[in-house]
Amino acid sequence: MKTVYERADIVLLLAEIFRELGYEGTSLSRITERTGIGKGSLYHFFPGGKEEMAGAVLADVDAWFEHAIYQPLRKDDADQAIAAMWTNVSDYFRSGRRICLVGAFALDETRERFSAAIGDYFIRWIDALRSALMRAGCPEGEAQTLAEEGVAGIQGALVLSRALDDRMVFTRSLDTLAKRFDSVMR
DSSP states (O other): OOOOOOOOHHHHHHHHHHHHHHHHHHHHHHHHHHHOOOOOHHHHHHHHHHHHHHHHHHHHHHHHHHIIHHHHHSSSHHHHHHHHHHHHHHTTTTTSSSOOOHHHHHHSHHHHHHHHHHHHHHHHHHHHHHHHHHHHOOHHHHHHHHHHHHHHHHHHHHHHHHHTTOOOHHHHHHHHHHHHHHHOOO
16 A cells, blocks of 8 residues: 655655655655655656755744744743643654754855855844743843754753763753743742
């Protein structure tokens, strides 16, 4: 029996392949090998090839972060939104076992190809977090610095956790960041 895929299903599969192999290490042959989806089917969904696939994956990541992280930080109760951010980030990155695809793309030759999407992801996260911090009573300059520190801390914790093959590094780092934010907001 042949499996029928929707584009959204394929995007999820592609995301994990790009996470594991990187943009440059991901070829159509590797994608077909890992997914069982033929090249013809892939080109049906992504006529622009690998670049369109990566763009779709980045758009999917962006949509998740917009819904689960940025919107709550911009609109919801600041304390609750920041607390939810730590939980949602931990869940999304599987407690440090899953790399940040946007961050990985930012570090290799792929950055130029997707620079607008990569920059926008980080700018919107920092801005949304800054907004929540300001609503929680942080002065604007301090909120900006703390928001940058928070996003940088999450990204750094992901890298260190993976490098040391110790997911507790990620968990401890998020806990430390959350306590730092709490102390500033009180």
